[in-house]
Amino acid sequence: MARSQSLLHLVNGNLGAMDNPDGLPVYPRYVAVLVKNVGDAVVSFQTLLSERRPAIPHDLVLVGEREAVVLFYPEAADAAPALSVREEMRRLMPFYARAGKLVVGIGGVALSPESVHESRANAEYACQYGFEAGYPAVILYDEIMHRKAVHLPFPYEPFSNAVLAGDSSLAERMIGGYIAELAGGGMSIESVEVNLMQAVTSMSGLMIDHHLQHLVPGGRLVGRGPQNDAGGNGRLARGDGPANGDALRAAGVERPLAAGTRFEGVHGRASGRGHLAGLACGTGQLNAELRLHAV
Numbered sequence: 001m002a003r004s005q006s007l008l009h010l011v012n013g014n015l016g017a018m019d020n021p022d023g024l025p026v027y028p029r030y031v032a033v034l035v036k037n038v039g040d041a042v043v044s045f046q047t048l049l050s051e052r053r054p055a056i057p058h059d060l061v062l063v064g065e066r067e068a069v070v071l072f073y074p075e076a077a078d079a080a081p082a083l084s085v086r087e088e089m090r091r092l093m094p095f096y097a098r099a100g101k102l103v104v105g106i107g108g109v110a111l112s113p114e115s116v117h118e119s120r121a122n123a124e125y126a127c128q129y130g131f132e133a134g135y136p137a138v139i140l141y142d143e144i145m146h147r148k149a150v151h152l153p154f155p156y157e158p159f160s161n162a163v164l165a166g167d168s169s170l171a172e173r174m175i176g177g178y179i180a181e182l183a184g185g186g187m188s189i190e191s192v193e194v195n196l197m198q199a200v201t202s203m204s205g206l207m208i209d210h211h212l213q214h215l216v217p218g219g220r221l222v223g224r225g226p227q228n229d230a231g232g233n234g235r236l237a238r239g240d241g242p243a244n245g246d247a248l249r250a251a252g253v254e255r256p257l258a259a260g261t262r263f264e265g266v267h268g269r270a271s272g273r274g275h276l277a278g279l280a281c282g283t284g285q286l287n288a289e290l291r292l293h294a295v
Helices: 002-012 039-051 081-095 113-127 141-147 156-164 168-184 189-215 243-250
Strands: 030-036 058-064 067-072 103-110 137-140 234-236 262-267 284-286 289-293
Touching: 002 058, 002 067, 002 113, 030 081, 030 113, 039 058, 039 081, 067 081, 067 113, 081 103, 081 137, 103 113, 103 141, 113 137, 113 141, 137 141, 156 168, 156 189, 168 189
Parallel strands: 103 137
Antiparallel strands: 030 067, 030 103, 058 067, 234 284, 262 289
C-alpha cells in the first residue's frame, strides 16, 4: 500500500507528501503513460499487464475510476525510449477486450523523479487528440507537441487606457496589431483559437463596464428595469448629466441609484436567462430584473 501511495504522489508531483521517499523507484529515465476511459475495466487492464507483460519495466498507478498511469522505466541505452513505450502499448491493445473507447497518451521522457509529473501532464495533453487517431488511440506527445497552444498576451492595460480615454482610433489599432501578430506568427490553429478567446474575454468585460458607465453616469446601474417587451427585454435610455434621471424614469425605470451603486446580478424573469446584451452603440438591454444595492 505504501508503494502504491508513493507512486501516486510521484505521478502527481507531490513528492513532499510521501511517507517514505526512499521507496521510490530509481531509474535513469521515466515515461508516464496515461490510459483514459478505463471505467470499470481497470481490473481487466491490470490483468492484461500481468499476462502480456511489457518488456520495459513498469508500474501501474491507479489515479481515478476512469484513468490509470503506467509508469515505464526505459533503459539508458534505449535511443528512443518514448517510441519503445508506444510500441509496447500498441502491442497490448489487440489483447484488451474493452479497448473500444480507450485513449492512451504517452508523455515525454523524464530524467528525474521530480519531473515525472511533467511527463504525466504531457500524456494528459496527448490524450486530447484521441478523436483524430480513432479508438483505441495511442498518441505520442512528441508528435503533437508542436500543436500545443502558445500564449500571446493581449495588451489589455494600454487597450483599457485608450478606451477609457475615449481614443477609439488607438484602441482599434491595438486590436488590428494583435490580430496581425496572430496571423503572421506561424501559430497552430489551436494557438490562434486560444489567444482569440482570451483577447475577446478581456475586451468584452471592459467594454460592458464602459457602456454601463455611459448608461448611468456616476453610478454602476439602475434600480429596477421596466416591463419586458415581447422578447423579454427591458430597454434603458441613454443620457448624460442631470437629464439622465428623467430619461430613465421616462423609460419606465423606478429610480436611478446613487453614485457607488454596486451591481449584484441579472436574473431572467421571462426567459429564465440572466445575461447582458446589446450594450454596443450605448443602448442597454437587460433581460428582465436587475438586483442592485447601494454601497
